[in-house]
Amino acid sequence: MSLGCDFSVLEELISNAKKIQDNVLDKILKTNANTEYLHRFLEGSSDKELFRKNVPVVSYEDVKPYIDRVANGEPSDIISGEPITTFNRSSGTSSGNQKIYPTNNIYFENLLFGYALSSVVMSKHVDGYKQGKMMIFRFTHQISPTPCGLPIAPALTSFTKSKYYSRMAKNSTSPYVVALCPDPKQSMYCQLLCGLVQRDEVVSVGTTFPSVLVQIVHFLENYWKELSSNIRSGHVSDWITDLSCRDSVSIILGEPNAELADLIEKECRQESWQGIITRLWPKTKCIETIVTGTMSQHIPALDYYSNKLPLVSKVYASSEAFYGLNLNPLSKPQHVSYTFLPNMSYFEFIHVDADGEATSEIVDLVDVKLGDYYEPLVTNYSGLHRCKVGDILQVTGFYNNTPQFRFVRRKNTVLCVDVEPTTEEDISKALARATVVLESSDLILTGFTCYGDISTVPGHYVFYVELKAKVNNGTNVLQLDNKVLVECCCVMEESLSSLYRRLRGDEGSIGALEIRVVQKGTFDSLMEFFVSRGSSISQYKTPICIKSAEALQVLEDKVLARFFSDRSPTL
Known part of the structure; x- marks a missing residue:
């Protein structure tokens, strides 16, 4: 698809949603009606009503045996009339399990089209967006072959390494080859170095998910002296051994620049790193990263580092499909x-x-109702038919004839130590209340996860938090106030469900909520753990709940202090 999109293309799409959706389904059914999977239900028909009547609503686990058969060497037409070219591997940090999804070129064309439209939207709302450069950090993971020989990789890796992404990368501060570097440390260093050299051209800073951007700031804290030295000397550090990175970055680095090196050292040497992004990249208009749902836990840290620049969640997409755009990107x-x-x-x-x-009702895109909640089903060009996505969305409005959705949460219960179903949304609300208490004491939350500890009787919730003082006290030792942290425990419990509060209070079948404060850098180590197990940095999201005993040990090894709620929540 062409990158020459303009707003009229978007207007036409969302003005004719019903007709376009009917055409999409018609095309998918005509292409896939004779696949082994669909033929069981449609017997070769491409009739829409027969599709809705006969084809079952499924979860990933229902179609996994068919996907595995193709991955193991059987023909693509078991599930897809279009040849499968790649398998997308999900990160596994949301569900705890990595999944693989069949993909073909239509998926990548859709991604390219969606991102091109999102740039059109950004240009309409952010002055100078097209004229400036994006310091958007991209990382790629190793591509492995499936038994049938087709590549399998995280979706963003497959896209970044494809011919489609290379057409998008032209306004990036980093050369395309740097994103392809297999060593994430070398890639991160080189992307920062390129961004610093071009600091006056940067209008946008970002990553796909905010946990990575917070880690990049931590990385900058550790490496700013070396980065400055490289700029002062005009020489890239010797440990950057990837030749493609080294050669391309050396061209951007150019001649020695003592003036820029002095400026970086002056800003990074200050006691407070508040606003460090805007101090180093003064023309930055926004931070591009997804901060909806549980990703909102990173908002306080990003606000602190960016002097509260707009946080832009541009797109809603997954390994299954590209869904939509945020047409008001500067919204809170x-x-x-x-x-x-x-x-x-x-x-x-x-x-x-x-x-x-x-409920029993399933409706089309244009038939959803304002204010109601829905779980989306996807029928795509790659072999998924009426497949549950696992997200809960709420309809917030309509643009022309097309609905707009707020992401509410993932569907599954996240925490449970008795019979209480605690969701992502419950935890996000609890965290938001604790953040207010922390900020009043000049502390910033830079990392968070939790788990249900049933080794105690009664079982109780444990929240691991990494904190940072707004101003460095000169000792690099975090001062923890028992009263403040205990109050955090209490306000978190107050915001949990009425069933949780009853079981915690009168019935006593849930124990006092616990906060365990961990050392600085612990959540960087947690990310490194998951990346070492096959997760992609670009798609990494700090798990809201830890399910791996090994990952839990990464946190436990770095616990500094423990605090418990000292009162039962009100009923």
């Missing part, structure tokens, strides 16, 4: 809604109540 994170693009896949929606329990 809590007000972000995504307008679905009807040409990407065929979308249906299971109506659910506010707790995420399904």
Whole structure:
């Protein structure tokens, strides 16, 4: 697809959502009706009503045996009329399990089209966006072959290494080859070095997910002296051994620049790193990273480092499909809604109540109702048919004829130590209340996760938090106030569900909530752990709940102090 999109293309799409959705389904059914999977239900027909009547709603686990057969060497037409060219591997940090999804070139064309449209939207809302450069950090993971010989990799890795992404990378501060570097440390260093040299051209800073951007700031804290030295000497550090990185970055680095080196040292040597992004990159207009749902836990740290620049969640996409765009990119994170693009896949929606329990109603994209909650189903060009995504969305409005959705949470219960179902949304609300208490004491939350500890009787919730003082006290030792941290425990419990509060209080079947403060850099180590197990840095999201005993040990080894709620929550 052409990158020459303009706003009229978007207007046409969302003005004709029903017709486009019907055409998408018709094309998918005509292409896939004779696959082994669909033929069982349609017997070669491409009739839409027969599709809705006969083809079942499924989860990933239902179609996994078919996907595995193709991955193991059987023909693509088991599930897809279009040849499968790649398998996308999910990060596994949300669900705890990595999944693989069949993919073909249509998926990558859709990504390219969606990102091109998102740039059109950004240009409309951010002055100088097209004229400036993006310091958007990209990383790629190793591509492995499946038994059939097709590549398998995280979706963003496959896209970044494809011919499609190379057409998007032209306004980036980093050469394309730097994103392809297999060593994440060398890649991160080189992307920072390129960004610093071009600091006056940068209008946007970002990563796909904010946990990575927070880690990049930590990396900068550790390496700013060396980066400055490279700029002062005009020479890239010898430990950058990837020749493609070294050669391309050396061209950007150019001649020695003592003036820029002095400026970097002056800013990074200050006691406080508040606003460090805007101090080093003064023309930055926004931070591009997804801060909806549980990603909102990183908002306080990003606000601190960026002097509260707008946090832009541009797109809603997954390994299954590209869904939609944020047409009001400068909106506050809590007000972000995504307008679905009807040409990407065929979308249906299971109506659910506010707790995420399904009703019997399934509706098309244009038939959802304002204010109601839904779980999306995807029928795509790569072999998924009426497949549950596992997200809960709420309809917030309509743009022309196309609905806009707020991401509420992942569907599954996250924490449970008795019979209480605690969701991502519950935890996000609890965290938001604790953050207010921390900020009043000049502390910033830079990392967070939790787990349900049932080794104690009764079981209780444990929250691991990494904290940073707003101003360095000169000792690099974090001062922890028992009263403040205990109050955090209490306000978190107050914001959890009425069932949790009852079980915690009168019935006593849940123990006092615990906060364990961990050492600086612990969540960087947690990310390194998951990356070493196959997760991609670009797609890494700090797990909201830890399910791996090994990952839990990474946290336990670095616990500094423990605090417990000292009162039962009100009922």
